[in-house]
Amino acid sequence: MDIRQLTGYYTYRSFLNNPVPVDDFNQIKFAEAELFLNVHSGGTITGTLSFPAQPAQAEKLFMDITKGSVNILQDQFNFEFTAQGRKDTEIFDYLYDYYGSVTHTWQNGVNQRLSLAGTVLRAQDHGSGDHLAKTGATASFIAVQRDFVEPRDIQEISIIPSALQMVSAKSHRLIHAVWHTLRGLIDLPEPNSDKLVYVWYILDEESKNKIRELGWYLERPPFTKPPHPTERGSLNLTNGAGEDFLFMHRKMITMIKKEYESKGLPYIHSWKATSLPLPNIPQFVYSENDDASNPGKKIFEFNPLESGNMVPLPPFDPKDENNNVIDFIKSSEFFYNIMGNMARIFSNPTVLGTLSLGALGNLIEFTIHNWMHMRWANDKGALLPDPKTGELKYRDTFDFDPMWSDPKYDYLGEFYSSHVNPLFWRLHGWVDDRIEDWFNAHESIKPGEIERRELNGVSWFKPGKWIHVEKPFYWPKDMNNHLHKMHNDNNEQKIEEDILKVMDIIKAARNAFVLPTSESFGASISVTRTNATLIPGGLMNFIHTIDIEK
Numbered sequence: 001m002d003i004r005q006l007t008g009y010y011t012y013r014s015f016l017n018n019p020v021p022v023d024d025f026n027q028i029k030f031a032e033a034e035l036f037l038n039v040h041s042g043g044t045i046t047g048t049l050s051f052p053a054q055p056a057q058a059e060k061l062f063m064d065i066t067k068g069s070v071n072i073l074q075d076q077f078n079f080e081f082t083a084q085g086r087k088d089t090e091i092f093d094y095l096y097d098y099y100g101s102v103t104h105t106w107q108n109g110v111n112q113r114l115s116l117a118g119t120v121l122r123a124q125d126h127g128s129g130d131h132l133a134k135t136g137a138t139a140s141f142i143a144v145q146r147d148f149v150e151p152r153d154i155q156e157i158s159i160i161p162s163a164l165q166m167v168s169a170k171s172h173r174l175i176h177a178v179w180h181t182l183r184g185l186i187d188l189p190e191p192n193s194d195k196l197v198y199v200w201y202i203l204d205e206e207s208k209n210k211i212r213e214l215g216w217y218l219e220r221p222p223f224t225k226p227p228h229p230t231e232r233g234s235l236n237l238t239n240g241a242g243e244d245f246l247f248m249h250r251k252m253i254t255m256i257k258k259e260y261e262s263k264g265l266p267y268i269h270s271w272k273a274t275s276l277p278l279p280n281i282p283q284f285v286y287s288e289n290d291d292a293s294n295p296g297k298k299i300f301e302f303n304p305l306e307s308g309n310m311v312p313l314p315p316f317d318p319k320d321e322n323n324n325v326i327d328f329i330k331s332s333e334f335f336y337n338i339m340g341n342m343a344r345i346f347s348n349p350t351v352l353g354t355l356s357l358g359a360l361g362n363l364i365e366f367t368i369h370n371w372m373h374m375r376w377a378n379d380k381g382a383l384l385p386d387p388k389t390g391e392l393k394y395r396d397t398f399d400f401d402p403m404w405s406d407p408k409y410d411y412l413g414e415f416y417s418s419h420v421n422p423l424f425w426r427l428h429g430w431v432d433d434r435i436e437d438w439f440n441a442h443e444s445i446k447p448g449e450i451e452r453r454e455l456n457g458v459s460w461f462k463p464g465k466w467i468h469v470e471k472p473f474y475w476p477k478d479m480n481n482h483l484h485k486m487h488n489d490n491n492e493q494k495i496e497e498d499i500l501k502v503m504d505i506i507k508a509a510r511n512a513f514v515l516p517t518s519e520s521f522g523a524s525i526s527v528t529r530t531n532a533t534l535i536p537g538g539l540m541n542f543i544h545t546i547d548i549e550k
């Protein structure tokens with residue numbers, strides 16, 4: 001076990017140490033609360049204990065955890081911490097010490113849940129008069145870890161039903177998947193499943209022509225062709241591939257936004273310009289407000305706009321190299337040293353004023369955008385029960401079974417599902433906002449140099465010095481009309497059939513691909529995968545690394 005697995009929400013219950021049997025457990029109830037722990041890699045614990053214990057309550061009372069730490073002694077995880085009532089609230093004088101350990105995991109246990117057991121000490125008096133609680137009192141506690149709450153399960157954050165129906169439909173999933181798949185990498189079949197190759201560069205001319213007929217030809221690959229199939233190409237900052245990326249996603253945002261507007265509802269907020277959600281934030285954020293009925297006192301109210309951004313835990317499998325990458329991307333170290341800085345660079349007018357729109361899009365897509373997907377992806381969310389066997393499984397790249405159209409399949413880490421997750425729209429809102437930063441940066445250097453235009457229902461820019469593409473590619477033109485009548489079955493079926501044909505071409509090319517013999521010898525610089533089944537979606541799309549062409 002990794003100590004960081006202790007991070008999360010728990011239902012905490014404490015009991016009076018009364019040796020007399022009782023008919024009703026309420027007679028020995030000391031307290032029930034929601035425990036939130038953040039366990040850092042060094043073993044420090046931060047977090048809160050809050051009342052009432054029910055999640056997502058409109059208002060809560062908080063105790064803050066201080067002096068918390070975990071230590072491991074002969075495989076036994078012991079922890080201690082102090083919790084203190086928040087100042088200017090009803091429980092400001094609460095002060096308790098906790099000491100406990102992680103309970104035993106049975107080898108043959110079924111549906112076991114991580115739980116903590118220990119003892120608590122009241123470290124100072126609180127209350128007064130009849131409500132005086134004397135220092136020194138002790139009780140025993142058990143805290144049972146809860147499941148990670150997916151953003152879609154927080155009512156205020158979830159995508160509205162009509163928009164969810166639209167984006168979780170098979171046709172929409174296929175559009176998003178094929179669009180990205182053609183631009184990215186794919187794993188080879190056994191025994192080379194640890195090797196990744198660019199989809200576009202394993203297709204022969206005939207296949208590409210068929211794809212052109214189906215309307216999905218990739219005019220501008222984001223990467224140059226690598227010298228050897230399993231090596232990485234360089235990011236192409238001049239061909240306008242990044243304009244396609246930005247345009248396609250702005251098109252998607254425009255569509256879903258319209259759905260919200262038609263219902264008179266406010267659209268999903270983007271993540272803030274320069275500060276992405278910080279590490280160690282809870283899934284449920286409470287904001288401090290003045291207590292109207294109690295001058296000088298504070299209350300803490302649920303703030304849905306700031307909630308839902310907790311980073312889900314990594315899979316903790318040190319054997320899989322890609323999981324190590326994911327582990328790193330999810331860490332605070334990564335955020336503070338790399339990702340946060342990158343977010344500021346892409347919001348900086350001095351930088352943006354030097355870039356073409358295509359360069360900006362391509363740089364964002366294969367750095368911070370991919371990292372955002374992987375950082376906030378919940379590995380467990382990639383698993384869905386097979387309707388036939390009930391067994392949990394990952395989606396294979398070419399598995400388009402109806403089970404994967406379940407709106408619950410909203411795993412942020414792959415193209416068939418990511419856009420069904422509410423966070424997708426927050427993170428792509430962030431990406432999209434950079435386009436406006438870019439425009440403003442150029443506007444302040446040379447006003448009027450970049451001209452706006454309306455293009456296929458999207459607010460866009462005229463080709464010129466900084467924009468190279470006349471018609472950015474999003475999806476085949478004739479699909480546009482179909483999409484507006486998404487629920488017309490014939491149209492939807494045609495979209496699906498065409499995309500499935502493209503997918504079949506890709507699958508055939510991948511299965512027929514033969515590695516040049518030189519590949520079987522010596523070193524390869526490709527990203528390797530030691531266990532293909534551990535990464536859902538097969539394509540591993542969101543963790544490319546980049547090199548820029550000279």
Ligand SMILES: [Cu+2]
Binds near residue numbers: 249
């Ligand atoms: Cu996308």
